[in-house]
Amino acid sequence: MRDSRIETVKVKSLESGVRWILKRTFFVDFIKGLMVTLGYNLSKGVTLRYPDEEKWIPYRRFRGVHTLNRDLDGRELCVACELCVKACPTRCITVVPMEDSTGKGISDRVAGVWKVDLVRCLFCGYCEDACPTTAVRLGRGYERACFDLSSAVLDKEKLLLPEEVPPDLDGGVIVAASFERTGAGMKVNADFTKLKGDWLKMQG
Amino acid sequence: MDKMVTLKVNGKEVTVKEGTLILDAAKEAGYHIPTFCYQENLSGVGSCRICLVEIEGQKKLQPSCVTPVMPDMSVKTDSATVVAARASMLEFLLSNHALDCPVCDKGGECELQDMVYKFGPRKGRFGEEKVRHHEKDYILSPVIIKNSNRCVSCMRCVRVCNEIVGRAVIGAVGRGAHQEMTSFLRSRLDCDHDGMCIEVCPVGCFMRLPYRYTARTWDLKGAKTVCPYCATGCAMAIEERDGTVVRAIARLGEGWNDRLLCARGRFGYDVLNSAERIKTPLLKVRGSFKPVSWDKALDIVRDRFTKADPQKLGGVASARLTDEELYLFQKLMRSVLNCGNIDSTSRWDDRAAAAFISEAGINAGGVTLYDCMNADTVFVMGGTISDENPVTDYIIRCTSAGRFMNVIIASTRAMKLDSSALLSVRHTPGRLGPLINAVVLSLYGDSRERLKGVEGIAAVKDSSVDELSGACGVQAAAIKAIAGKLRAASSVSLLVGTDFLRLKDGLSGLGLLKRALGALGKELKILPFLDRTNQRGAWDMGVHPLFGPGYREVEAGLGCHGMLDRAAGDGMDALYVIGTDIVGLYPDRGFAEDALSKIRFIVVQDTFMTETAEMADLVLPAASFGEKAGHITNQEGRVQKISALLKPPGEAKTDLEIIASIGSSISPGSMEGDPDAVFEEIIKEVEIYASAASSGEAGWLAGEAAAPVCGVMVKKGGSLREAMHRKAVEAGVPAGEAGSKPAADPDYPYYLVTGNHLFHSGRLSRRSGILKGLLMDPAVEISGSLAEELGIADGDRVEVRGRGYGARFFARIRKGSPRDVVFIAENFCEASVNRFFRRGETVPRVNITVLK
């Protein structure tokens, strides 16, 4: 390879030969390259500084961790019909109904047990489609890394908690975040009030 | 020969009997017409109009479920008009339907859902407000919850309650869209709680309360089994979710009982979920039970059984075990332990049982209830069939309705079936014998020539009907009327119950009546109605001291009575009790306790800690129905297969495994605990079971001509008729049967009779929380007239006192029972009725005081 290049140089004119020597002497190409690096060093970065400084908030249509929802009066929407269980291709949802006439749910039939095993879930969203009351929805949570698989089974109590992402926050944005490592585990604390930009636009 | 009619269905010619419904004719031709309100066995109403068909030449569509065929009719079941009409009928039904499928317990197995899915219009045009009968579902009984907003007004619930159960406690209230099928003022039902209304309701109006909101049908795993609570032997499926049995159902077209179950069968399944089950072998050490290993337990059993003198050893196995278990049990006792002392019950005398088997022809093969119901006259006696065998009662009611036949009942207490009977008589308890004798005498009076040679006629021909009528407490006119009906019939069926066994009364009369009817040329069928699910199987398997498997003659041993006698005398070395509660049920509790306490070693093998188990030295945990496979022979001789759904709890094992391990530990290699292998052996050993086996084994045994739906009749066998008969005669006629009225007893003026309660069977069903919810506290049943006389209202507390015992009960009133008869079921441990009984005395006398 190198030999052939030298061959080519040989047939060039004297002028070009001198330029070639100067270039080599003053590291011109190298400096050009460094200039590009320098330019990127000085320009605004595209790397998401997740989890230490930033976090991406998915679109509303995102299919993340399940949520169980309530109606406007705060009653559980789930009537434990088990249709989501039936629809699920990986059989990762368990629902056991029970009766509760205290008005906790929209009907007297409520879920005594509602749990989903996220290790098996393929986030297809069939459960959401099957639900007659829009009780189960796939939410915007995606941080599921864990050391212990048992924490991948989420039960009704957890699923009924309001989602971390405020419902009025549109997706596709980046917010400020900080990474916390404690004895109890690791956590990304997002500050949804500090928008750091639209992800799509940032991609140019 | 029936007249036949030929018609065309969708162009296909088909010939059917005159009077056939178009629906059935179409089925015959191979076309299925959807139906809602139609149900076999129920009267037709034609209210839902789903089954509309087009008949050539008729402008309007006709409901095929109530329209009979006509000659040369041409019917279309799938024309465009029919399809459109079907869809609009569904749209109409949905216009006032709650459509809350996600909440409804019927969702997933709802006939309306299925129908709309298949034929529905997929849209509705009804824009008005729907009628809402109520906001919340309401409870109708401890087992029924109701939602009327989903009703499609098919009236199946009302009809089944009227026509089959015979209760008529629900009806249609209101009109049009406001019509609701419910009880009077939606009040709590006081009914059979059999849940037939639930089973037939096509939608989710009538629902099981215990099953409420526990599962969807697709969560359930089921197994076919046979109800353990009486010898009607209803086929059913039990279904579990996550190891808990959540319901028992009888499906249409499955089992000879089709959809029918009584409260015990439908709701008594939860004994399987009970936390009180025995889970490990328990050894009594210094008065209290300590868990031990199976090895240790079997060692002890082997040691005690082999050391025992075979004369002083005995075994009593419950007639709830399977055929296989019973067979192996008698084999263990007879061949391995050389001991002939075995029995299948503690409640009645083995000789009376032998006589009953002979007189009722049990050793001669089976007969179906449906065949019996084809007779001109059906004579039911010796038990309160409506309470003892509820589904037998349902079938008698619905098959006798609308047929030219007579049902005659003779019993000590009033019963629901009375309303279907042409004649019902109440006789003095323990005096069924004189009544039967009087009937025979009355027949004799008109046909002396034909009856004079009948064996045993001499014993009655010199008494008079009036005299016998005085003894049995039935008016002479009624006796003559019964005789008249029997004389006029060309075929007669006798349904005979366990009072013959309990009271040893009427056995020789039964034989006499049988022979007399035979001599008069009647076509005669006899069906026993028994209270333990496999009582007939137990006898067939030879669990009886006087005969072996297939009623073969064996060296006679002792029955339970005899064993207790021996124990009370010079003591017994060992007693093996399987699933029977001798202390709780032996008709003289004090004697039973005393005798058992003198037995040197008692091993009890049971599912629950019974009162007998408390007295045992060793308790072995056994599997229940639902946890084992095998065969059960019902009272008709129908051999049905049962299968296991669950694993036995803890270390419990099936009775078959336990018996086999005991056998093998005593005589290595002598026994196998595999039900199929044992059944093979039964077929070889018990000739009459060959036909039961030849009919295949997948699920239910395949049917034969004699059996209407499924199962198999045990055909012909008993080569020992003569010997059996001799034993019957030897069993003897108890004093008094010959004719006198029991002497009056002014201190204790009432007769106490016992038996099973409608909601209970033996002691087992008292472990069912659901059944206990139907009847919590011990009750005494008194007649309406006595209640009036003593000023007792339903539910009042009363004290019942006999010569040696008294207890408090709440009173239930049964209208129509004789004034001097009170009834206490044998099911209550809290107030064990056998404390009132004394050996040798058949019907105890009691008095009643009202507690204010």
Ligand code: SF4
């Ligand atoms: S998203 Fe799909 S796989 Fe996951 S629970 Fe729902 S249906 Fe099952």
Ligand code: SF4
């Ligand atoms: S989440 Fe929806 S589909 Fe699942 S059980 Fe509840 S109501 Fe039914």
Ligand code: SF4
């Ligand atoms: S449970 Fe039986 S008796 Fe009671 S209402 Fe229903 S069908 Fe009638």
Ligand code: SF4
């Ligand atoms: S309650 Fe059920 S069975 Fe009764 S009429 Fe209504 S839909 Fe039919």
Ligand code: SF4
């Ligand atoms: S108790 Fe008798 S009648 Fe009732 S369901 Fe069981 S077998 Fe049938």
Ligand code: FES
């Ligand atoms: S099934 Fe014929 S009208 Fe209802």
